[in-house]
Amino acid sequence: xxxxxxxxxxxxAGLLVCVLAITGGILSVMPALERAGVPALSTATPDTAVLAxxxxxxxxxxxxxxxxxxxKIIVYYFDGxxxxxxxxxPATGTRRADYSRSPFVLWMTELHRSxxxxxxxxxxxxxGALAMIILSLSGLVLVAKRQGxxxxxxxxxxxxxxxxxHVGVGRIAVLAFLLSSATAIYMTLAVxxxxxxxxxxxxxxxxxxxxxxxxxxxxxxxxxxxxxxxxRELNFPYPGDPNDVxxxxxxxxxGYIDQSTGKILSWLDNPPxxxxxxxxxxxxxxxxxxxxxxxxxxxxxxxxxxxGTGGIVWWRNRRLMPKxxxxxxxxxxxxxxxxxxxxxxxxxxxxxxxxxxxxxGHLVHTGPxxxxxxxxxxxxxxxLFTATYGDGEAPASAKGFLKRLHALDRAFDFPVAVLGFxxxxxxxxxxYALDVSAALKQKGCTSLIKPxxxxxxxxxxxxxxxxxxxxxxxxxxxxxxxxxRPKTFRLALVSRQDFGQEVQVPTAILRFAYPRPRSWxxxxxxxxxxxxxxxxxxxxxxxxSTIPRYYSLASNSSEGQLEICVRKHPGGICSSHLHSxxxxxxxxxxxxxxxxxxPARKARSIILVGAGTGVGPxxxxxxxxxxxxxxxxxxxxxxxxxxxxxxxxxxxxxxxRRLHSxxxxxxxxxxxxxxxxxxxxxxxxxxDLIRNGAQIMVCGGREMAAGVRQALETVLAPxxxxxxxxxxxxxxxxxxxx
Amino acid sequence: xxxxxxxxxxxxxxxxxxxxYARPVTITAQMNNxxxxxxxxxxxxxxxxxxxxxxxxxxxxxxxxxxxxxxWLRASRGRPNISGITGASVGSGRTLxxxxxxxDSLINAGYQVRVDAAAEGFRESPxxxxxxxxxxxxxxxxxGRGYIGSFxxxx
Numbered sequence: 001x002x003x004x005x006x007x008x009x010x011x012x013a014g015l016l017v018c019v020l021a022i023t024g025g026i027l028s029v030m031p032a033l034e035r036a037g038v039p040a041l042s043t044a045t046p047d048t049a050v051l052a053x054x055x056x057x058x059x060x061x062x063x064x065x066x067x068x069x070x071x072k073i074i075v076y077y078f079d080g081x082x083x084x085x086x087x088x089x090p091a092t093g094t095r096r097a098d099y100s101r102s103p104f105v106l107w108m109t110e111l112h113r114s115x116x117x118x119x120x121x122x123x124x125x126x127x128g129a130l131a132m133i134i135l136s137l138s139g140l141v142l143v144a145k146r147q148g149x150x151x152x153x154x155x156x157x158x159x160x161x162x163x164x165x166h167v168g169v170g171r172i173a174v175l176a177f178l179l180s181s182a183t184a185i186y187m188t189l190a191v192x193x194x195x196x197x198x199x200x201x202x203x204x205x206x207x208x209x210x211x212x213x214x215x216x217x218x219x220x221x222x223x224x225x226x227x228x229x230x231x232r233e234l235n236f237p238y239p240g241d242p243n244d245v246x247x248x249x250x251x252x253x254x255g256y257i258d259q260s261t262g263k264i265l266s267w268l269d270n271p272p273x274x275x276x277x278x279x280x281x282x283x284x285x286x287x288x289x290x291x292x293x294x295x296x297x298x299x300x301x302x303x304x305x306x307x308g309t310g311g312i313v314w315w316r317n318r319r320l321m322p323k324x325x326x327x328x329x330x331x332x333x334x335x336x337x338x339x340x341x342x343x344x345x346x347x348x349x350x351x352x353x354x355x356x357x358x359x360x361g362h363l364v365h366t367g368p369x370x371x372x373x374x375x376x377x378x379x380x381x382x383x384l385f386t387a388t389y390g391d392g393e394a395p396a397s398a399k400g401f402l403k404r405l406h407a408l409d410r411a412f413d414f415p416v417a418v419l420g421f422x423x424x425x426x427x428x429x430x431x432y433a434l435d436v437s438a439a440l441k442q443k444g445c446t447s448l449i450k451p452x453x454x455x456x457x458x459x460x461x462x463x464x465x466x467x468x469x470x471x472x473x474x475x476x477x478x479x480x481x482x483x484x485r486p487k488t489f490r491l492a493l494v495s496r497q498d499f500g501q502e503v504q505v506p507t508a509i510l511r512f513a514y515p516r517p518r519s520w521x522x523x524x525x526x527x528x529x530x531x532x533x534x535x536x537x538x539x540x541x542x543x544x545s546t547i548p549r550y551y552s553l554a555s556n557s558s559e560g561q562l563e564i565c566v567r568k569h570p571g572g573i574c575s576s577h578l579h580s581x582x583x584x585x586x587x588x589x590x591x592x593x594x595x596x597x598x599p600a601r602k603a604r605s606i607i608l609v610g611a612g613t614g615v616g617p618x619x620x621x622x623x624x625x626x627x628x629x630x631x632x633x634x635x636x637x638x639x640x641x642x643x644x645x646x647x648x649x650x651x652x653x654x655x656x657r658r659l660h661s662x663x664x665x666x667x668x669x670x671x672x673x674x675x676x677x678x679x680x681x682x683x684x685x686x687x688d689l690i691r692n693g694a695q696i697m698v699c700g701g702r703e704m705a706a707g708v709r710q711a712l713e714t715v716l717a718p719x720x721x722x723x724x725x726x727x728x729x730x731x732x733x734x735x736x737x738x
Numbered sequence: 739x740x741x742x743x744x745x746x747x748x749x750x751x752x753x754x755x756x757x758x759y760a761r762p763v764t765i766t767a768q769m770n771n772x773x774x775x776x777x778x779x780x781x782x783x784x785x786x787x788x789x790x791x792x793x794x795x796x797x798x799x800x801x802x803x804x805x806x807x808x809x810w811l812r813a814s815r816g817r818p819n820i821s822g823i824t825g826a827s828v829g830s831g832r833t834l835x836x837x838x839x840x841x842d843s844l845i846n847a848g849y850q851v852r853v854d855a856a857a858e859g860f861r862e863s864p865x866x867x868x869x870x871x872x873x874x875x876x877x878x879x880x881x882g883r884g885y886i887g888s889f890x891x892x893x
Contacts, residue, residue, distance in 0.1 A: 083884040
């Protein structure tokens with residue numbers, strides 16, 4: 001619902017909002033430009049009476065004096081028959097330049113507020129502002145949800161690419177969007193008279209005046225002592241008309257002055273409605289508040305960016321929503337697949353299962369979890385595939401699922417299998433899938449197989465789950481899920497270093513030649529090899545296989561090499577293939593960015609913990625540490641004589657200070673130690689580093705990571721305000737585990 | 739049917755003599771390209787002493803901006819009767835052409851047609867242009883002070 005509320009105005013009013021934002025952004029610069037040409041007022045600047053007298057002296061035919069919000073003083077007068085307007089020096093009342101309103105600004109203003117369609121146009125632009133408000137508010141709530149609560153609103157943004165950019169920029173610019181659009185709507189309502197802007201209240205017009213000889217302007221008492229910054233406008237009486245009056249407008253109100261007595265004939269202080277209007281006008285235009293204008297202008301320039309990124313994310317999600325062939329109606333199907341998906345990637349897995357079951361002769365129905373029916377006439381089993389959104393919440397297509405489930409009269413008479421999809425790096429991994437599973441149990445539903453959780457769309461884990469699910473059904477299921485495969489390219493092996501044969505962990509550091517990434521323009525259009533950083537992933541497709549295996553990258557593309565660290569697993573198709581490579585042999589790969597595992601720019605120092613091949617990306621970070629900021633490595637292996645990966649490099653890095661310290665632990669030697677033991681031994685130093693803003697990055701096997709987390713928990717125990725969970729939430733504790 | 743026709747004839751007979759005392763006057767104002775927003779114009783009659791008689795036409799319908807038509811407002815003492823004689827404001831470079839009925843007794847009697855003009859962010863222009871309401875001035879174009887490039891009345 002909320003997502004729709006965000007999406008629909010964006011799609012409908014996007015272009016309009018862009019036009020308003022760009023024109024507004026251009027106009028926002030004007031107050032600052034105008035102000036730049038105006039001297040600051042000083043104590044030496046005369047009051048309004050002196051200025052008016054100076055002006056009358058220089059321009060005897062002056063009709064009107066105005067002070068613009070920028071501080072410019074403008075005099076309107078007649079030179080014979082032709083009307084003139086000049087900007088004068090506030091100190092002397094002498095001419096500085098001719099004044100005319102910039103046609104460019106007038107044109108831009110008219111486009112901005114009415115698109116050149118007068119009142120109808122104003123209604124359209126106000127609707128654009130309304131769309132902006134809806135977009136801002138719904139976006140704000142969506143960000144809060146995505147971040148796992150309002151208190152994390154300004155925490156580190158998870159995710160990657162355009163979505164991250166959209167959230168990161170949007171959550172800051174949203175304040176300016178709301179301010180600009182709310183004030184715009186107020187101003188439109190004021191123009192149409194729906195809200196009072198206080199202009200209706202005017203001082204009573206004086207029809208009866210003294211009629212005597214006019215007074216010199218310098219002697220008019222209301223002008224004397226009126227500071228220039230409070231002066232707005234003075235209209236002179238029509239020459240030769242003794243019944244005419246001076247009209248004076250100041251910051252506080254306006255009124256009429258008798259030209260012969262100098263007395264105020266009538267005066268009206270600005271009503272509150274007028275003050276409100278002027279304040280809001282100032283907020284919207286930045287006039288007399290030039291810096292605010294610049295801020296709002298800068299923010300408005302991010303509107304096209306927001307629209308572009310939002311639009312692309314929407315389009316991608318839409319494209320990912322698969323058309324499922326042979327989708328049978330819910331009441332005819334023997335197998336029901338319901339999908340809870342936020343970004344739609346989960347649908348792809350559902351489709352793979354759907355296809356496989358259909359091929360096996362089943363009648364399969366696939367739909368969103370929100371469409372849970374109270375009963376399925378012919379169903380024999382149900383699969384629930386669900387992702388998790390934000391802090392353990394339901395994804396978009398499952399928002400109403402639990403409610404519907406609770407509303408059921410009785411449990412289904414067929415078994416249900418739950419499969420969760422998520423990313424272990426997020427807190428509450430697959431929480432929603434677990435909640436669904438618990439709710440089903442509570443309802444009394446039987447389960448086909450125990451709930452399983454798939455990390456980062458792992459095709460292998462899915463394949464394994466399929467085999468188990470097939471076994472439970474008494475069938476053979478081969479679920480070869482191919483996520484929309486990126487374009488691959490071929491790389492040739494340049495060199496390899498082998499370790500660990502003697503301790504039963506054959507491990508190789510493989511280096512492939514990598515073409516220098518092309519310009520970013522070429523990359524935008526998907527040409528050339530993409531740039532990558534250490535910690536990103538390379539997907540390797542072994543021969544005759546469609547399922548890629550991912551390896552963490554141990555180099556940056558700028559080095560001209562792609563380096564990975566691979567341990568040979570008994571029976572592992574891909575690792576065996578990689579270990580069989582000789583220099584010159586080629587492999588087929590693609591790059592998958594992994595922005596969740598990168599050293600933070602702001603981190604004061606970095607603690608790197610890895611065991612076995614997990615040291616690969618850490619080595620990449622160290623090699624790329626040309627800034628020489630403090631990095632501390634904790635490395636675990638089996639035997640220093642056999643599997644001390646990167647041993648030579650580590651020595652060099654310690655010498656050139658790319659690495660500040662290295663701690664190693666080996667588990668197959670006399671004083672057997674694991675890397676977490678080294679962490680515990682260094683507790684004081686680590687605590688100190690973490691307190692001072694260090695970031696921790698852990699890479700390696702799942703068990704090692706759990707051990708390290710426990711060790712760090714112990715290290716941080718004396719600190720009241722620090723815990724690994726807290727550090728994780730701040731993006732200061734990153735794990736890349738497998 | 740016949741009855742209706744008869745009634746209609748009778749009604750017209752009653753109205754037509756009244757019409758004989760007024761005549762349609764066409765007012766044409768060609769605006770300069772002053773480059774700003776649409777201008778408000780007040781077109782009104784003053785008598786031989788320069789005193790306000792009545793308003794002929796107002797271009798611009800938002801009464802809150804009328805305060806910028808200062809000469810007209812002052813002359814009419816803030817209470818001009820404008821019901822049914824207002825229309826849209828006039829854009830820069832555009833032409834306003836309206837026909838109003840003016841009593842015969844006011845023509846060639848020293849009365850003058852006067853125009854006040856104003857536009858957002860521009861100067862107020864009371865007495866933008868004044869034209870005598872007589873047959874001699876009919877059809878003769880006159881320039882305004884700022885907004886109006888050519889102004890004429892056709893009796």
